[in-house]
Amino acid sequence: xNQAAHLTSPSVSLQARHVSKSFTSGQIRSTVLHDITLDxxxxxxxxxxxxxGCGKSTLLAILSGLQPTDGGQVIALGQxxxxxxxxxxxxxxxxxxxxxxxxxxxxxxxxxxxxxxxxLSYLGLAPAEARRRAMASLEEVGLxxxxxxxxxxLSGGEKQRVAIARALAKQPDLLFADEPTSAxxxxxxxxxxxxxxxxxxxxxxxxxxxxxDPRLVGHADRVLAMEDGRILSDRVPSPTSTPASGIEExxx
Amino acid sequence: xxxxxxxxxxxxxxxxxxxxLAVGFAGLLQLLQAALVLGIFGSASVYITGSSADLWAGxxxxxxxxxxxxxxxxxxxxxxxxPAVASVEPFHWVDADWRGPSDTGGVSVFVSGINTRPDxxxxxxxxxxxxxxxxxEPDAVVVDRADLDSLGVGIGDSAVINGHxxxxxxxxxxxxxxxxxxxxxxxxxxxxxDTDPSNTNxxxxxxxxxxxxxxxxxxxxxxxxxxxFGSYDVWTAEDxxxxxxxxxxxxxxxxxxxxxxxxxxxxxxxxxTSQTLVAAVIGSVREYATLNALGVGVGALRKxxxxxxxxxxxxxxxxxxxLGGLALAFARSRSVPVALDPWTALACLSLGMGLAIxxxxxxxxxxxxxxPATLLR
Numbered sequence: 001x002n003q004a005a006h007l008t009s010p011s012v013s014l015q016a017r018h019v020s021k022s023f024t025s026g027q028i029r030s031t032v033l034h035d036i037t038l039d040x041x042x043x044x045x046x047x048x049x050x051x052x053g054c055g056k057s058t059l060l061a062i063l064s065g066l067q068p069t070d071g072g073q074v075i076a077l078g079q080x081x082x083x084x085x086x087x088x089x090x091x092x093x094x095x096x097x098x099x100x101x102x103x104x105x106x107x108x109x110x111x112x113x114x115x116x117x118x119x120l121s122y123l124g125l126a127p128a129e130a131r132r133r134a135m136a137s138l139e140e141v142g143l144x145x146x147x148x149x150x151x152x153x154l155s156g157g158e159k160q161r162v163a164i165a166r167a168l169a170k171q172p173d174l175l176f177a178d179e180p181t182s183a184x185x186x187x188x189x190x191x192x193x194x195x196x197x198x199x200x201x202x203x204x205x206x207x208x209x210x211x212x213d214p215r216l217v218g219h220a221d222r223v224l225a226m227e228d229g230r231i232l233s234d235r236v237p238s239p240t241s242t243p244a245s246g247i248e249e250x251x252x
Numbered sequence: 253x254x255x256x257x258x259x260x261x262x263x264x265x266x267x268x269x270x271x272x273l274a275v276g277f278a279g280l281l282q283l284l285q286a287a288l289v290l291g292i293f294g295s296a297s298v299y300i301t302g303s304s305a306d307l308w309a310g311x312x313x314x315x316x317x318x319x320x321x322x323x324x325x326x327x328x329x330x331x332x333x334x335p336a337v338a339s340v341e342p343f344h345w346v347d348a349d350w351r352g353p354s355d356t357g358g359v360s361v362f363v364s365g366i367n368t369r370p371d372x373x374x375x376x377x378x379x380x381x382x383x384x385x386x387x388x389e390p391d392a393v394v395v396d397r398a399d400l401d402s403l404g405v406g407i408g409d410s411a412v413i414n415g416h417x418x419x420x421x422x423x424x425x426x427x428x429x430x431x432x433x434x435x436x437x438x439x440x441x442x443x444x445x446d447t448d449p450s451n452t453n454x455x456x457x458x459x460x461x462x463x464x465x466x467x468x469x470x471x472x473x474x475x476x477x478x479x480x481f482g483s484y485d486v487w488t489a490e491d492x493x494x495x496x497x498x499x500x501x502x503x504x505x506x507x508x509x510x511x512x513x514x515x516x517x518x519x520x521x522x523x524x525t526s527q528t529l530v531a532a533v534i535g536s537v538r539e540y541a542t543l544n545a546l547g548v549g550v551g552a553l554r555k556x557x558x559x560x561x562x563x564x565x566x567x568x569x570x571x572x573x574x575l576g577g578l579a580l581a582f583a584r585s586r587s588v589p590v591a592l593d594p595w596t597a598l599a600c601l602s603l604g605m606g607l608a609i610x611x612x613x614x615x616x617x618x619x620x621x622x623x624p625a626t627l628l629r
Binding site for chain 2: 057058060061064066067087090091092093094095097098099101102103105106107108109110114117118119121122127150166167170178
């Protein structure tokens, strides 16, 4: 891949430049990310895959502004995240980023609609507009008829779809997903990855997904393989290489 | 706006119940303690609060109404000379020893010698005109209904005070004393009972009614500067009553005990409440972290925790108010001296709310664990 081409390409929304990160545990200092440089494009589902401990989650935390780098630069939507203070980073995340985590992290007391509305109210939207957007997002993930239910009344797959709707309703430019399918069975995992893919296509959102789940590879527009804090390969999966075992379930 | 704090409180009420109970019981204890203290020590000033006088003249430096020393009778003239004074009457206090007909031994009594006319100021609120009239009989006394047992008498019985025979002609209510028993008599009877020869031509207090009670402080200040009739001091009824209550509350050590207990109650309540709220925050820490990842600021999350603390306080204190009201009504029905003014009640409830807020601030600190980066592991 030609870096210069990426820099000038209008569709590049997220860039890492010589990013490094290490953690100190007692006497031992371990480097988690070694000089990573990469560009991620809007409108694509980019998958970072690799074994656990390879640094993919740390890379996601740094690219999404949840953690600072030790060295190098992260440029998201043309903003150098290193130059923003903690409050400005929070503001940036509020306006531009959505997150989906492995655990669904839904408030037990709120129904699906309220879960999605909650972050919207902090965006300063009028209550009616927040409700309209929340309902549209839930419809988009196929939960329209179940938006009055609390997490205890939803299945795991449905909970993850509520979490996706919560991230989606903010209409983010960047959507980060960390192991979104690893707590789900094959059918629900399939539904979730399809939804993420569709979001990238229809909303032009930059979707960056981190997973060690090999079933997802065939659904990504681009796969970055990581190991020991380095990116080993960067490829576009061919449709024929899609592993077909047990994931070709009908999507909701 | 989604009411996260309230919905969580309602949905997970079991989690918050210990905090609500802690605030509630702390508030209830403070309320009942304050009511008892005010009730018991309020009886120290029953001579003042049960009377209609606006000013009290007595021995300089008198710390409590029961500690009065005699002043010159000429002070009455001095009070009458002031144009603002409408009327003046004496109050004769005698510390005496009571021997009843039953086997009760000696009882220390406080004899109040008062003007028995229907318009008399002393005990105007505590004795009916009919009862006052009965005191005009020679050697007649009135005692409080609650003291009949300790005096060993009934109505119509005779007893001996300071070696002088008296007869109980009636009973009053609400005249219980601190540290002894109140006996009310006419000024003439009280003079007979006073065995101290130096008290001839002297009187314990003179009380005055003013044409305009609102001017009490100015008139008291004006009357106080004069020493033509020996040393005496003049206080407004309100000041003297407060001074008497504070004397009992603090010079007896009871006030310090009450404050100490209030501190303990506050501390225990705050520990339970803050621990409960901390546990509630920790229980939702991943959800809070997710909101923070989505850009909801730490300040907004703190507000949610503080709102929960506020509702915990409000619910606890609502319960405390209801239970406290029932307890006070029960105490009154059993003649237990309790008194609670709105300001004291408000102070107790504010203390309870302060407890909830302090606990909320403590719980807010555990929001530091809501770091979204920890969700990526």
